[in-house]
Amino acid sequence: MFADFTGIDLTNVDLTDAELHDADFTGTQLKYADLTNADLTSTTFTDANLKGITFTDADLRHADLAYARLASALMMNADLSGADLRHAYLYGALLTNSDLSNANLTNSDLTGAQLQFSDLSDADFGYASLKRANLTNSNLTNSNLEYATLSQTKLSDADLTNANFGFNLLGQASFEHAIFQNADFTDTNLLHVDLTNVDLTNANIEGAIFAYCDWGT
Structure with missing residues (x-):
């Protein structure tokens, strides 16, 4: 159902279970709104203020969240597959057990975000900030992390098969028990x-520098 909410102030609104696929929330104020279990497929949230919003169990497949402000958003179990999150501000967002497969997160800020047990396969994190983010037990198969910031990022037990870390600086990140089958670390610096x-064994480490790393030996 198409609905036009552009530029409207909907702070604290309760839209639980709402059918809002293809709706337009461009530039809308949705701070601390509750959209739990809402159908938001192909919905537009470009440049919307979504601070503290609840998207738990929401269907956001192919949604446009480019430049949206999602600080401290609650997005557990949300389906964001194929979503556009370019330049989105997701500082401290809770995305545990969410589906972000094929999502575009280039230049997004996921500092301190919680992404444990999430499906991040084929996602594009190019130039994104994942500083202090927690991606433990997540699926990052075929993901792109070129030029992303991965300082103090937790990736323990993550599946990084075919992931691209090229030209990165990985400082104090944790990869304990992670799977690196065919991962690409070309010209990557791994420090502490x-x-x-x-x-x-099967990763591409051409030009990579390993300094002061803990190999558990």
């Missing part, structure tokens, strides 16, 4: 990184 029980 936890690589306990990690097998890089």
Whole structure:
């Protein structure tokens, strides 16, 4: 159902279980709104203020969230597959067990975000900030992390098969027990990184620098 909410102030509104696919929330104020279990497929939230919003269990497939402000958003179990999150501000957002497969997160800010047990396969994190983010047990198969900021990022037990880390600086990140089958670390600097029980046999480490890393030995 198409609905036009552009530029409207909907702070604290309760839209639980709402059918709002293809709706337009461009520039809308939705701070602390509750859209739990809402149908928001292909909905537009470009440049919207979504601080503290609740998207738990929401269907956001192919939604446009480019430049949206999502600080401290609650997005557990949300389906964001194929969503556009370019330049989105997701500082401290809670995305545990969410589906972000094929999502575009280039230049997004995920500092301190919680992404444990999430599906991040084929997602594009190019130039994104994942500083202090927690991606433990997440699926990052075929993901792109070129030029992303991964300082103090937690990636323990993550599946990084075919992931691209090229031209990165990984400082104090944790990859304990992570899977690196065919991962690409071309010209990547790994400084004080936890690589306990990690097998890089089939990874591309051409030009990579490993300094003061913990191999668990």
